[in-house]
């Protein structure tokens with residue numbers, strides 16, 4: 384009999400826990416369920432759907448190299464998964480299904496449903512904690528709670544880490560060809576937005592491995608110094624690949640071990656700082672699982688639910704379209720819309736600008752990001768937004784509000800990033816680009832600031848002070 388592997392956000396054949404476990408049992412058949420309606424309901428837009436579709440194609444090729452057929456079904460909604468998978472199991476004569484866990488609540492509910500349906504049918508369905516080093520629940524506070532603060536989580540992560548946890552899972556050897564043909568992969572239907580140029584984000588494991596190698600060879604050691612400078616490609620740009628599992632965090636960590644004398648927490652400062660970001664990624668997954676209210680549009684800090692967010696369509700549109708008159712915010716928003724990715728420093732600046740300066744509900748920004756990000760991933764996106772809005776874990780104290788102009792001067796000192804994304808400002812002297820003075824704007828096609836920093840800051844402070852804890 385054959386064993387099924389259900390691929391989701393783990394689009395790779397190397398170091399894949401579910402695939403490795405299934406292959407140990409015998410011949411494997413791979414399944415992919417395309418849930419366009421639910422992914423769109425969750426807010427993912429054309430950029431990620433296109434990247435995902437190309438990732439599935441690459442996966443199909445890699446599986447073909449192992450003689451593993453890939454069956455493809457369109458299901459639209461998660462709640463159809465159990466029935467379709469059981470149907471496939473009966474059809475190919477499989478007794479067991481393996482998959483890798485996903486952690487947002489709808490995915491958890493879906494997978495529980497699948498497991499229950501398989502058990503009821505006398506078959507087995509096994510989930511693997513593949514996308515994290517520790518399963519949610521394995522790292523808890525002294526009181527037995529999920530961590531709501533990063534630093535102690537990170538300390539526990541490093542303390543309890545053993546070699547086994549991040550050992551690479553076996554890649555199966557090519558199996559004897561089966562009498563089951565792969566399905567042709569359907570093209571993506573037309574979506575509301577046009578995806579960004581696919582050459583920006585070549586999909587698949589090979590492209591991901593190549594990015595990791597180039598990052599570690601050329602930029603990893605400088606990461607600590609360069610990671611905050613958006614004009615420099617100082618970060619790995621692996622987030623889309625990690626989000627859809629075209630590379631695993633174990634592959635990243637193993638590569639760091641090789642480069643850093645077998646260490647993750649000490650040694651090269653750049654690599655250690657990079658590992659820390661991978662731990663943040665894991666932290667937010669534990670948060671989503673341990674505090675599922677955040678998956679239901681709720682604030683992590685319950686008392687902030689009462690905040691009087693403003694309805695201001697004009698301001699929201701200006702933010703989305705990069706017309707706020709704050710160059711660093713506008714340049715960042717253009718980078719997002721035009722490339723499907725935004726630098727981390729800029730995600731923090733733009734998110735704080737929306738939620739504090741404009742006092743617009745962070746959930747609107749969260750949704751706009753998800754619609755455009757190729758790396759759109761619920762846990763990290765929600766975590767980042769709630770952090771910026773001071774409603775989340777590790778919440779930035781509400782009174783610490785970034786001054787966008789100061790941030791711009793500090794992290795884009797030569798105005799290089801601003802000039803790249805706002806060509807109108809390239810004509811101005813570099814120092815004048817951060818907050819173009821009115822007299823210089825005369826001949827330049829660039830808007831005046833839509834809010835005054837000081838006044839907007841005071842308004843935000845007042846709104847937060849009005850909350851009772």
Ligand code: FAD
Pocket residue numbers: 610618619620621622623625626657660661663664665667725726727728730731734752756758759760761763764765766767768771
């Ligand atoms: P690197 O600096 O090379 O980091 C390596 C990897 O670590 C990243 O690829 C990512 O997987 C992980 N990582 C890095 N920073 C964080 C972080 N703060 N939280 C969680 N994981 C992190 N990241 C996403 O993957 N998807 C999102 O939808 C997302 N939305 C965000 C929204 C906001 C408001 C903020 C402030 C951050 C968000 N992030 C998100 C986190 C971070 O900005 C991106 O992961 C990072 O910019 C991706 O670039 P990189 O791959 O070059 O990162």
